[in-house]
Amino acid sequence: MSVSTLPFQIPAPAGPPPSPAALSLLRQAELGLFEAERTVDPAQRYAQSHLAALRAGAAVLAVRAHPAGRKRPGRSVWQLLSLMAPELSEWAAFFASGSSTRAGIEAGITRLVNDRAADDMVRQVGQFIGVARTLVRSR
Secondary structure, eight states, X not given: OOGGGOSSOOOXXXXXXXXXXXXXXXXXXXXXXXXXXXXXSXXXXXXXXXXXXXXXXXXXXXXXXXXXXXXXXXXXXXXHXXXXXXXXXXXXXXXXXXXXXXXXXXXXXXXXXXXXXXXXHHHHHHHHHHHHHHHHHTO
């Protein structure tokens, strides 16, 4: 049977596959969340999960961002995400608000987070990674 006489055709992909960099960042985000879920210390759980969200956001940027002629200094992943993926603006604002807490934890100030705040962050990051996965893989 020749290809032209097959009873069905396989649809062509909608666009180019996601870049290896985007897939790698997404995988790092998933692994980071996995590690955070198993971390006992609430401050470290918060920081690890927030970092996983940062990587997921970077994965979305890897498929959405367009190279510019010159770099604009001072833009965070969350600011860029709001520009490049406006449908994720609320997520970006949420995670941007947690950036200073993560920075404090990384500086050794562990009293900033209790178990509930850490668990809430882990849950939100899990949802965000799911959204990011859909956006990255739909490209």
